[in-house]
Amino acid sequence: MEVMQIVAFGLIATVLIVVVKSQRPELGVLLSVAAGVILFLLVLDKIGSIMDVIKELTDRAGISMIYLGTILKIIGIAYIAEFGAQICRDAGEGAVATKIEFAAKIMIMVLAVPIVVAVLQLLLMLVP
Amino acid sequence: MEILRGLIQNLIIIIILAMFLEMLLPAGEMRPYVNMVMGLLIIIAVIQTVGDLVNRDFTGALPALTEREGQVQLSEIIDTGREFSSGQQQIAIAQYKNGLDQQVLALAAIHQEIPVVAAEVKINSESGDINFGQINEIIMIVEKEPARPENQPAKDFVDVEPVAVQVNSYSYTEGLERAGSETSPPRETVAGLINTMANFYNLKPEQVKCVYR
Structure with a gap:
């Protein structure tokens, strides 16, 4: 029943943050970051098994690991950016959150350029 | 028939992989971007699979998207x-x-x-x-x-003590x-x-x- 522990931890962290935020708003942000990191660490070892399944499927489909690595990097960038942007929004800094998301989009596009070029060339080759 | 079976198997695996990866995507503003890149990858994988079926290389000089067994193992076969x-x-x-x-x-x-x-x-x-x-x-x-060996007689003859013949000096x-x-x-x-x-x-x-x- 790990999910119960995780939910319980999340609820306790939420109550603590709400209580602390009313007195010391700056500590509330720090508590929020700490709770997020701890929740991530709790499910970290589960991510390994998911990666194994994805790698096996990729092998069976014959897709190069280079492209899978790119996809996983993009997903990781998206998650980290979402995490950071959400914390910034919670702290009332919506502008910074938008900048973080903008930077993450640029990073994703940079990583996606080889795949976009590949599709472009592929489509041009298909045209008779 | 066997080729068609392999093609369908590959497509099924690619679709399942795509669904699996889509579940991993974060909810929020980032989702459409990641979804687009994944869609491109799936398009390439499907066209590559179809290209293998008709024995045509659609990717040309692009970095290999899929690891074709024949190409990958050729150098290994030669070395072996x-x-x-x-x-x-x-x-x-x-x-x-x-x-x-x-x-x-x-x-x-x-x-x-x-x-x-x-x-x-x-x-x-x-x-x-x-x-x-x-x-x-x-x-x-x-x-x-x-x-x-010394002090051991041979079969056909008997050892004779060396005889010293003194002629002049x-x-x-x-x-x-x-x-x-x-x-x-x-x-x-x-x-x-x-x-x-x-x-x-x-x-x-x-x-x-x-x-x-």
Whole structure:
């Protein structure tokens, strides 16, 4: 029943943050970051098994690991950016959150350029 | 039918992989971007699979999206083939050398006066060399007649004490001792054997050696 522990931890962290935020708003942000990191660490070892399944499927489909690595990097960038942007929004800094998301989009596009070029060339080759 | 089966299997795996990856995507503003990149990857994978079916390379000079078994393993197959060929050549050379050793021994047995106990044939074993497999040298190991132990009579004759004949001031016992220690075969016989070997294997006489043990 790990999910119960995780939910319980999340609820306790939420109550603590709400209580602390009313007195010391700056500590509330720090508590929020700490709770997020701890929740991530709790499910970290589960991510390994998911990666194994994805790698096996990729092998069976014959897709190069280079492209899978790119996809996983993009997903990781998206998650980290979402995490950071959400914390910034919670702290009332919506502008910074938008900048973080903008930077993450640029990073994703940079990583996606080889795949976009590949599709472009592929489509041009298909045209008779 | 088998090709079609493989194509459908690949497509099913790609679709399942796409669904699995889509579940991993974060909810929020980032989702459409990641979704777009994943969609592009799936398009390439599907077209690649179809291209394999019709034996056409749609990706051209692009970095390989899919690892085709034939292309990936070609260099490995060539390397393995080279290693295998080299190993087989070494085995063949070793067997050839053993055969030649025995051949030299059998040939040397014709000259019964020379007790050849072992033979070693040196062969050029550098693969790729123009003289690969040619005989470089033949070394025959000749055993000197075993020295008769002291105080032990021979079968056919009885030892006689050395007799010292004193004529003037010269002692003949010194000459007898020298003759007794010289047990190697005569030089002419050895030279005949060397010539025989050299002629038989089309070698120069310098390439055939006799080593006394």
